[in-house]
Amino acid sequence: DADVTQTPRNRITKTGKRIMLECSQTKGHDRMYWYRQDPGLGLQLIYYSFDVKDINKGEISDGYSVSRQAQAKFSLSLESAIPNQTALYFCATSAGMGQPQHFGDGTRLSIL
Amino acid sequence: QKEVEQNSGPLSVPEGAIASLNCTYSDRGSQSFFWYRQYSGKSPELIMFIYSNGDKEDGRFTAQLNKASQYVSLLIRDSQPSDSATYLCAVNQGAQKLVFGQGTRLTINP
Numbered sequence: 001d002a003d004v005t006q007t008p009r010n011r012i013t014k015t016g017k018r019i020m021l022e023c024s025q026t027k028g029h030d031r032m033y034w035y036r037q038d039p040g041l042g043l044q045l046i047y048y049s050f051d052v053k054d055i056n057k058g059e060i061s062d063g064y065s066v067s068r069q070a071q072a073k074f075s076l077s078l079e080s081a082i083p084n085q086t087a088l089y090f091c092a093t094s095a096g097m098g099q100p101q102h103f104g105d106g107t108r109l110s111i112l
Numbered sequence: 113q114k115e116v117e118q119n120s121g122p123l124s125v126p127e128g129a130i131a132s133l134n135c136t137y138s139d140r141g142s143q144s145f146f147w148y149r150q151y152s153g154k155s156p157e158l159i160m161f162i163y164s165n166g167d168k169e170d171g172r173f174t175a176q177l178n179k180a181s182q183y184v185s186l187l188i189r190d191s192q193p194s195d196s197a198t199y200l201c202a203v204n205q206g207a208q209k210l211v212f213g214q215g216t217r218l219t220i221n222p
Contacts, residue, residue, distance in 0.1 A: 033209070040120075042200065042214040043156070056208070090155055097207045098144040098163070103155040 003027045006091050006104035014112050019078045021107050023091030032074040033092040033101060034058075034066060043090065049074055081111045115139065116203050118213035127222050131188040135201030135213055138182070144204040145177055145184045149197045150215065156200055160186060191220045 004025045013019055023032065031050050035043040045058030047066040055066060063085060065077045078085055088108050092101040117136045125131040133147075144163055148156035162168045162175040162184065174187040184203070188195055198215040205211045 040214075043212040045209060048209060050208075058209070088153075098204060100146050100158045100161050101202075101210060102158065106155050108153075 004091060004093055004102055004104035006089075006107050008107060009105065010108045012110045012112065013081055015082055017081050017111075019081050019109070021076045021089055021091075021109070023074045023076070023104055025072050025091075025093045025104075027093050027095075027102060028071075029093035029095050029102075030071065031094040031096065032068065033094070034064075034074070034076045035090045035092065036060060037088045037090065037106075046076065046089075083111050085109065086111045114213075115205065115211045116201055116213040118199075118201050118216045120214055121217040122219055123216055124219045124221060125191050127191060127193060127220055129191055131191045131195065131218055131220070133186040133188075133199050133201075133216050133218065134183060135185065135203075136183045137201075137203045137211075139203065139205060139211075140179075140182065142203045142205070144210075145175070146202040146210065147173075147175060147184075147186045148200040148202060148212075149195075150200055151197045188218075193220045193222055196220045 007022045033048045034046040044060045049055050049068045052068050067075050090106045091104040094101045147160040149159050150156045160175040162177045168175045172189045176185045198217045200215045201213040202210040
């Protein structure tokens with residue numbers, strides 16, 4: 001089983017819809033991250049969390065919100081999806097400062 | 113200046129040769145450096161990390177770090193077609209997060 005699991009793997013939806021992407025992990029890591037990747041571009045940080053009570057905005061948080069339901073679960077929501085949010089979304093975890101991040105398989109999101 | 117810069121490529125290398133990938137960073141306080149490999153449509157996969165100046169070898173991969181010059185590089189020896197991918201350099205920013213470069217697309221030609 002994957003250590004970092006993202007659901008759904010693919011999603012097609014319409015403009016204006018609310019969407020939730022979910023991430024769960026079995027690595028026991030405290031730190032969790034949400035990234036967005038557009039074709040030919042690097043990873044842009046949306047939100048990150050160091051524990052259940054600690055949520056921080058990344059560089060592109062506008063239009064997104066998150067919830068850290070438990071140490072193992074971190075979900076990303078698009079309250080009212082727009083076409084330019086079409087992208088590949090990755091969840092990642094890390095054990096702490098200076099430690100590498102481990103990625104889930106990603107969610108391919110298309111907004112029509 | 114971008115925080116982490118990589119040549120986007122594509123970098124084309126013959127099979128069996130050495131592929132050299134470079135990355136420069138702007139934050140002199142950075143302490144942790146990572147190389148990820150990403151196949152098209154897949155998630156980034158950690159292949160190397162380095163914390164100290166000098167070289168670190170793992171199989172066919174060698175990471176090189178020069179903090180004075182603020183660059184980190186990845187060498188891939190005996191390149192194989194399966195090494196064809198995009199390679200992402202990541203550098204810590206303070207205690208909180210990693211900053212990723214845009215990646216270098218590497219193609220190994222049989």
